[in-house]
Amino acid sequence: MSIKVVAFDADDTLWVNEPFFYETERKLCALLEDYLPHHTVSQELYRMQIQNLPLYGYGVKSFILSMIEMAMSVSEKTISLDVVEKIIGLGKEMLEKPIELLDDVEHVLHSLSGRYRLVVATKGDLLDQERKLKKSGLEHYFHHIEIMSEKREIDYRKLIKHLDIEPEEFVMIGNSLKSDVLPVLTMGGHGFHVPFHTTWAFEQIDHRIEHANFKEFTSLKEVLAHL
Amino acid sequence: MSIKVVAFDADDTLWVNEPFFYETERKLCALLEDYLPHHTVSQELYRMQIQNLPLYGYGVKSFILSMIEMAMSVSEKTISLDVVEKIIGLGKEMLEKPIELLDDVEHVLHSLSGRYRLVVATKGDLLDQERKLKKSGLEHYFHHIEIMSEKREIDYRKLIKHLDIEPEEFVMIGNSLKSDVLPVLTMGGHGFHVPFHTTWAFEQIDHRIEHANFKEFTSLKEVLAHL
Numbered sequence: 001m002s003i004k005v006v007a008f009d010a011d012d013t014l015w016v017n018e019p020f021f022y023e024t025e026r027k028l029c030a031l032l033e034d035y036l037p038h039h040t041v042s043q044e045l046y047r048m049q050i051q052n053l054p055l056y057g058y059g060v061k062s063f064i065l066s067m068i069e070m071a072m073s074v075s076e077k078t079i080s081l082d083v084v085e086k087i088i089g090l091g092k093e094m095l096e097k098p099i100e101l102l103d104d105v106e107h108v109l110h111s112l113s114g115r116y117r118l119v120v121a122t123k124g125d126l127l128d129q130e131r132k133l134k135k136s137g138l139e140h141y142f143h144h145i146e147i148m149s150e151k152r153e154i155d156y157r158k159l160i161k162h163l164d165i166e167p168e169e170f171v172m173i174g175n176s177l178k179s180d181v182l183p184v185l186t187m188g189g190h191g192f193h194v195p196f197h198t199t200w201a202f203e204q205i206d207h208r209i210e211h212a213n214f215k216e217f218t219s220l221k222e223v224l225a226h227l
Numbered sequence: 228m229s230i231k232v233v234a235f236d237a238d239d240t241l242w243v244n245e246p247f248f249y250e251t252e253r254k255l256c257a258l259l260e261d262y263l264p265h266h267t268v269s270q271e272l273y274r275m276q277i278q279n280l281p282l283y284g285y286g287v288k289s290f291i292l293s294m295i296e297m298a299m300s301v302s303e304k305t306i307s308l309d310v311v312e313k314i315i316g317l318g319k320e321m322l323e324k325p326i327e328l329l330d331d332v333e334h335v336l337h338s339l340s341g342r343y344r345l346v347v348a349t350k351g352d353l354l355d356q357e358r359k360l361k362k363s364g365l366e367h368y369f370h371h372i373e374i375m376s377e378k379r380e381i382d383y384r385k386l387i388k389h390l391d392i393e394p395e396e397f398v399m400i401g402n403s404l405k406s407d408v409l410p411v412l413t414m415g416g417h418g419f420h421v422p423f424h425t426t427w428a429f430e431q432i433d434h435r436i437e438h439a440n441f442k443e444f445t446s447l448k449e450v451l452a453h454l
Contacts, residue, residue: 056288065288065318072308077307077312081308084299088296091292095283125284126284127283127284144389149354
């Protein structure tokens with residue numbers, strides 16, 4: 001491997017994210033329990049998120065809007081405005097959450113910095129992701145931050161063109177096989193998978209990956225043995 | 228001038244934007260006319276947008292959330308959920324609007340392309356701005372698209388560092404003196420102002436600009452005489 005750029009996914013790779021969405025979803029279930037059983041709320045919320053994704057994209061503001069739309073829809077507009085107000089409050093709480101770094105993140109970034117150009121490549125809301133990076137205290141490690149509306153092969157091709165490197169000089173480290181690993185392997189780059197205990201259903205894939213440029217780890221610090 | 232990069236603001240510089248926000252605001256006023264006179268709705272909406280700006284940032288999703296919050300607040304939560312549903316519908320309409328290019332945009336981009344690196348530098352929502360650029364048919368003219376959470380001097384400094392040029396090699400063309408011109412002049416770049424008939428109150432400034440690197444035009448095609 002002649003790696004020049006090491007790119008990190010952010011949510012659930014550098015810091016905790018998905019559990020906050022689940023926590024909010026549980027609170028939403030409680031708000032709607034007069035209308036629907038919990039598992040139906042979860043299903044309907046997921047359906048609404050996927051339906052809205054092409055129009056709204058990823059991130060907390062989209063999530064707030066989908067929660068409101070879903071609550072109105074399943075209740076046939078019988079919920080009170082207090083519920084809408086509480087949903088918006090839950091969303092604002094998410095935007096204001098402190099950052100919880102995952103294990104070994106500082107150690108790994110410190111070890112790699114100077115030896116590689118380090119990059120953050122993340123989906124989500126522009127302002128929210130910038131704010132999280134700032135709050136994380138990790139900003140100084142990174143040469144470049146790319147907030148992407150999607151993580152498909154074409155988006156990674158734009159990124160490496162922009163970084164002025166070849167695909168084989170690029171490694172992406174992340175918790176999502178679908179977004180962080182597969183499209184990068186297809187492009188000819190390297191994909192390192194560091195699973196997180198919770199993965200959003202939309203990011204899950206149901207087949208095994210076998211590829212010369214693919215590596216799977218159980219914790220982030222294991223990447224150091226390969227870089 | 229030894230300009231290398233010509234950067235264009237997008238909304239109300241390349242295509243119509245602010246009038247769609249006003250159109251939506253007028254529809255919101257109609258929805259709320261049982262509660263408040265129109266001018267009060269406008270004032271309260273503006274207040275809510277500015278209050279939410281640090282948390283939500285710019286763009287249509289933020290606007291939808293601010294409209295809902297403002298409607299609940301001014302009605303003391305007496306509006307019906309139909310109003311909330313209609314507000315979300317108004318927002319989705321905005322996201323799906325076709326692009327209306329402003330006069331001379333194609334001609335100006337065509338004339339400048341090949342002679343300068345052309346860049347889009349715009350605030351707003353990541354996915355929405357990418358989508359608008361794609362729908363505009365102008366994407367191929369641009370070497371780089373920068374969607375920014377803010378347009379302060381520090382943000383432009385990051386942009387030119389990223390473009391690997393000096394401030395004096397950069398000209399920004401846009402309709403907002405506050406966002407497109409002043410911070411660029413302060414940095415040492417060039418600012419060309421092409422006013423649009425409608426400017427959001429938040430983007431207005433109340434003093435005249437006098438600066439060697441500042442130029443004011445009445446239409447976009449006039450920039451060609453200076454580039």
